[in-house]
Amino acid sequence: MRRAPDDELAREAAQGDLAAFDELTVRYERRAYSYALRMMGDPEAAREAAQEVFLKTWRNLPRFRGEAAFSTWFFTIVVSTCRNVSSYHRLRDRHRAPETTHEDAPDRIAALPDTRPGPERMTEKREIAALLARALNNLPEPQRKMLVLRDVNEFNYAEIAGILGCPEGTVKSRIARARLQMREELARLGYNGPGDET
Amino acid sequence: MNCIDIREQLNAYIDGELTPAETTAAASHLEGCESCRRELAAYRDVANLLQRHGPAEPPARLLPDLRIQIEKEALARRRRAFRPTGRMALAASFLLAVLGGVYLNLIHIQPDGVSVNRAMRSSVEQAAKTEMNKRTYAEASKAAEPANAGKNEVAGAVAPSQPAEPKPETDETDNIATTESDAKEENVAASADAPAQPSAKKFVVESAVADDGTGIAASPVAPPSPAAAPEPRRISRSAGTMDMGAFDNHRMGSSGGGSAGPVASPISTGSAGRRGESVAGYAFVAPPMPSAMRMMMESLEEEGANLLLSGDMLSLADKDASPAKPAALALKAEKSAPRVSMTTTASTGWSAAPGGLAAEMAVGSGPVPPMAESKEKAKTADMNKTKKSKEIVVATADEETSAKKDVAEKSKSGAPGGAATKGKADKRHAVRVKAESPIAARLSAIDAVRAWGAANDAGVVVTVGANSLELRNVTNAQAGEILRSVLRGVGPATNSMSVPAALQSGILNSPADEADAIEVRFVKP
Numbered sequence: 185m186r187r188a189p190d191d192e193l194a195r196e197a198a199q200g201d202l203a204a205f206d207e208l209t210v211r212y213e214r215r216a217y218s219y220a221l222r223m224m225g226d227p228e229a230a231r232e233a234a235q236e237v238f239l240k241t242w243r244n245l246p247r248f249r250g251e252a253a254f255s256t257w258f259f260t261i262v263v264s265t266c267r268n269v270s271s272y273h274r275l276r277d278r279h280r281a282p283e284t285t286h287e288d289a290p291d292r293i294a295a296l297p298d299t300r301p302g303p304e305r306m307t308e309k310r311e312i313a314a315l316l317a318r319a320l321n322n323l324p325e326p327q328r329k330m331l332v333l334r335d336v337n338e339f340n341y342a343e344i345a346g347i348l349g350c351p352e353g354t355v356k357s358r359i360a361r362a363r364l365q366m367r368e369e370l371a372r373l374g375y376n377g378p379g380d381e382t
Numbered sequence: 383m384n385c386i387d388i389r390e391q392l393n394a395y396i397d398g399e400l401t402p403a404e405t406t407a408a409a410s411h412l413e414g415c416e417s418c419r420r421e422l423a424a425y426r427d428v429a430n431l432l433q434r435h436g437p438a439e440p441p442a443r444l445l446p447d448l449r450i451q452i453e454k455e456a457l458a459r460r461r462r463a464f465r466p467t468g469r470m471a472l473a474a475s476f477l478l479a480v481l482g483g484v485y486l487n488l489i490h491i492q493p494d495g496v497s498v499n500r501a502m503r504s505s506v507e508q509a510a511k512t513e514m515n516k517r518t519y520a521e522a523s524k525a526a527e528p529a530n531a532g533k534n535e536v537a538g539a540v541a542p543s544q545p546a547e548p549k550p551e552t553d554e555t556d557n558i559a560t561t562e563s564d565a566k567e568e569n570v571a572a573s574a575d576a577p578a579q580p581s582a583k584k585f586v587v588e589s590a591v592a593d594d595g596t597g598i599a600a601s602p603v604a605p606p607s608p609a610a611a612p613e614p615r616r617i618s619r620s621a622g623t624m625d626m627g628a629f630d631n632h633r634m635g636s637s638g639g640g641s642a643g644p645v646a647s648p649i650s651t652g653s654a655g656r657r658g659e660s661v662a663g664y665a666f667v668a669p670p671m672p673s674a675m676r677m678m679m680e681s682l683e684e685e686g687a688n689l690l691l692s693g694d695m696l697s698l699a700d701k702d703a704s705p706a707k708p709a710a711l712a713l714k715a716e717k718s719a720p721r722v723s724m725t726t727t728a729s730t731g732w733s734a735a736p737g738g739l740a741a742e743m744a745v746g747s748g749p750v751p752p753m754a755e756s757k758e759k760a761k762t763a764d765m766n767k768t769k770k771s772k773e774i775v776v777a778t779a780d781e782e783t784s785a786k787k788d789v790a791e792k793s794k795s796g797a798p799g800g801a802a803t804k805g806k807a808d809k810r811h812a813v814r815v816k817a818e819s820p821i822a823a824r825l826s827a828i829d830a831v832r833a834w835g836a837a838n839d840a841g842v843v844v845t846v847g848a849n850s851l852e853l854r855n856v857t858n859a860q861a862g863e864i865l866r867s868v869l870r871g872v873g874p875a876t877n878s879m880s881v882p883a884a885l886q887s888g889i890l891n892s893p894a895d896e897a898d899a900i901e902v903r904f905v906k907p
């Protein structure tokens with residue numbers, strides 16, 4: 185495992201170093217996939233989006249000038265790719281099943297991989313994950329985006345503003361609204377706080 | 383800091399985004415306020431829940447699959463590094479043309495001093511064999527006069543005059559010298575090969591507008607004779623003119639679309655009859671403009687697209703590409719080359735629509751008409767000032783007369799989507815769909831049109847442009863139906879609808895991004 189910083193790896197990868205790109209992929213694979221999954225709710229679509237993200241990154245690495253952190257630059261690709269893939273899937277799904285709504289939709293997130301041992305605990309975690317996914321899915325996309333970038337991908341407000349190209353004030357207000365709405369959604373879906381998690 | 387102030391800051395406090403002073407103030411307030419502490423705990427709970435359950439393990443096959451694709455890309459990149467770009471190729475072909483001209487004219491000056499280039503010589507020999515293009519000397523001179531004027535120049539000493547030869551009418555130019563000496567050559571050759579010629583003064587002349595498209599100007603030339611007396615060195619630029627002519631023809635043909643030369647653009651405007659040739663369902667059609675096609679191909683290849691060029695159609699051969707790829711490529715292609723539009727076929731559309739699209743989508747050659755009237759434009763401009771959203775314009779050329787004419791033509795020819803109607807801007811229904819991305823907008827509109835097409839067996843031609851979707855071969859009633867289906871749930875009397883109404887009606891499938899508001903209008907000027 186190489187210890188080089190992301191920017192250095194990016195420069196090496198831009199010159200065709202596949203090993204450097206592999207290292208970047210390993211570092212960012214989980215974050216990109218998590219974002220895609222939380223934004224789209226469908227593991228298959230998320231996998232497809234994540235793959236597309238890394239392909240785009242590989243193609244565009246020569247254009248990475250290091251003005252922003254690699255993670256910020258990379259996540260601009262993640263966000264735009266997920267939006268495009270999501271648009272495509274949404275329209276396709278609508279065409280296939282136009283009457284489906286969020287409420288009626290099958291809970292695809294329930295099939296998420298879970299590494300926790302024990303069938304009961306697995307079921308519990310799966311239920312919470314399903315609740316979370318459903319609540320997230322009911323948030324407006326801009327708020328969902330902010331919340332996922334903040335809480336799942338752990339970017340700070342300035343980095344989120346850089347990724348989404350909006351002022352920090354917007355990030356702050358949307359995250360506040362998103363958390364409030366998330367609380368309400370979770371309560372509506374029957375989640376009663378940390379006590380539900382054992 | 384009171385409770386209202388602190389609650390606005392609670393999330394930033396959780397995320398550590400407050401200044402030290404704000405953090406201290408918030409902390410001191412929280413110490414003494416039970417209800418704010420409860421609020422804080424609730425928000426923190428949401429954040430913790432996401433942090434614990436948000437990250438997900440990617441599937442095991444993500445990296446191996448990716449590695450295979452990246453290796454392919456790396457290989458393609460290495461190959462591309464050695465491939466000349468469009469500009470380089472153009473420059474190289476230009477250089478080749480110039481050098482070719484020089485080579486043909488300077489290097490291949492015959493020992494007898496008669497300037498004969500290879501191309502001309504072979505064409506002359508060919509013509510001599512078939513004896514199809516033989517004319518009399520006088521005819522040749524007449525034919526040569528207008529075409530040669532100002533083009534052929536001869537430097538150096540002129541050939542010795544032949545008093546016995548009749549002079550061409552273009553006696554004031556240096557071409558005379560060539561003509562005279564060539565006449566002599568031909569005369570000699572003719573006397574050896576065909577003594578029966580009464581005048582013995584025939585010339586082989588290529589027509590002023592060369593049939594082979596090379597643009598060779600008429601110039602009386604003849605095969606050199608080894609018996610001819612050496613003449614002073616002369617340089618003719620006729621071949622140079624020829625090559626430049628070919629280049630110019632190419633360029634003119636590419637922009638005007640009228641050239642039939644051998645190097646004319648391989649790309650021409652698509653027609654409905656060729657839709658079936660599309661390979662993967664996504665076809666990119668360019669107007670007859672090689673530069674546009676070249677730009678488009680380059681940009682698509684940069685994206686790793688595997689392209690097939692067949693006739694005037696550039697198709698995407700990657701059947702295994704991810705579903706998002708064709709749409710993304712189409713967008714890129716459209717960005718790279720103006721007036722490039724994308725189409726899809728009924729057989730392999732974006733999705734498996736039941737019944738498919740009855741009216742096959744086709745690309746027409748007509749320009750996308752300007753959609754908006756002045757009032758509408760003003761509204762649009764205002765809208766664009768405040769919102770960053772992308773839009774797609776759905777415009778129909780729905781004059782009854784043109785529609786009827788199209789239908790009549792179609793019924794005569796029996797071909798679906800026959801004539802391309804150029805839309806007039808005077809009377810038109812239009813729908814403007816704004817969505818969070820051009821692709822989403824486009825797909826929204828196309829989706830609606832497809833749905834309509836699946837239910838109605840009509841030969842509607844749909845042109846999908848970069849920011850437009852044009853309907854042709856539609857009657858007024860059909861256009862109205864289609865537009866209403868785009869504005870799903872909107873009655874015919876409704877001329878406009880608000881964003882919430884559009885969302886509620888299901889036209890727009892996602893809640894509007896605040897920054898990228900979605901707007902749907904139904905304009906009936």
